[in-house]
Amino acid sequence: MSKEENFLTIKETGIHEIVIKKSRFITNIARTSTVEEAENFIQEMQKKYRDATHNTFAYTVGLHDEHVKGSDNGEPSGTAGIPELKALQLMNLKNVTAVVTRYFGGIKLGAGGLIRAYSNSVTEAVQHIGVIKRVLQQEIIFHIPYNRFDEVDHFLKSKNIFVANVEYGVDIEIHLFLDEEAVPQCKQDLIELLNGKVEFIQGIKRYNEIPVTATNYHEQ
Template identity: 75%
Template sequence: MSEKENFLTIKENGSVELVIKKSRFIATIARTTSTDEANKFIQKISKQYRDATHNTFAYTIGLNDDQVKESDNGEPSGTAGVPELKALQLMNLKNVTVVVTRYFGGIKLGAGGLIRAYSNSVTNAVEKIGVIKRVLQQELIFSVPYNRFDEIDHYLKTNKIFIANAEYGVDVKIHIFLDDDNQENTKNDLTNLLSGQVTFTKGEKRYNEIPVKSNNYHEQ
């Protein structure tokens, strides 16, 4: 997986149920970073709902949909797994596996109805569980005198930069995380605010999670 790319995924693992014409559709969704993780999750959920009529699934692994798989698990070909996979891809989600369990309620939905039911089950689950953007950021560490902390804190909050950690010693040592394309501007601003009396140290690089409020996931 390239560390240079940011991506969308689900906020957390979860399960959401829809009832459509008396059939129960339970979409259980999880973050998975390998096909091995995906397959273990599918086996676990299929075992949990072993008495269900169908346990269909879809997954996409990798930032470029490098490994994808879907299964109708006995539903008419193309009516379950493919719509589930397309739903994940339309929302631009990465490293996600979904199992949609169906308990048949006695009313046949037809091919079109099944496609809509399985697709909507995934979309509905994702919207209720939530989406985050995983953003690769660089840690930046610098120290400020106590009497300048409030001013620097105000600048950071105004620019939606959050203090990851503050260590209180002779001065206040501040740890922040920045996108690659935001580092130089922030360093310049802080240098100007502190009249050049500041030294920056780079820390670790890590993925941080930012909530995505919009449903227009393809625009993120």
């Protein structure tokens, strides 16, 4: 399981608005894992804001930016779609589409002003909505007697290990999710903690979502 399979994206679909020299810039942003999803979201926003001066957009699809696109939608060439796309890429976000709608306020911003306005619209929208890291992890399952739960629970919390589920029956069944490279060490630690009286079942692999609070997304 490669670290490259982990990626940053927005927490959820959202909307954020800024006003610059009486022009309204409304950013709608969504997770889109395919080009079709991206194009559908763009069309939906264009219909919603059909009376706007411009509906510009940018998207990046794929964990290695396999599909990217930006549109100025009538703004001067290079002042909207590309700055929006660069804003997404600078934050290292994947599978995201941003549509920035402008209602002209009567004051021209100039090329530099437009670039800053559209770029900042996307950046501020992302910061407003939030970012998560989608991490591909391996599930491991094991059973313990009730009288060992407190020490196992303490160990897992001390290591910040994600406990997906705890089932109480004849004994206690615990489901963990770990980065694959962390699985051997976790198993070894639990074996030592439980004096070898533990067996592990390998479960599914899935993406789990971890909130990202830092603004230095490029370092994640």
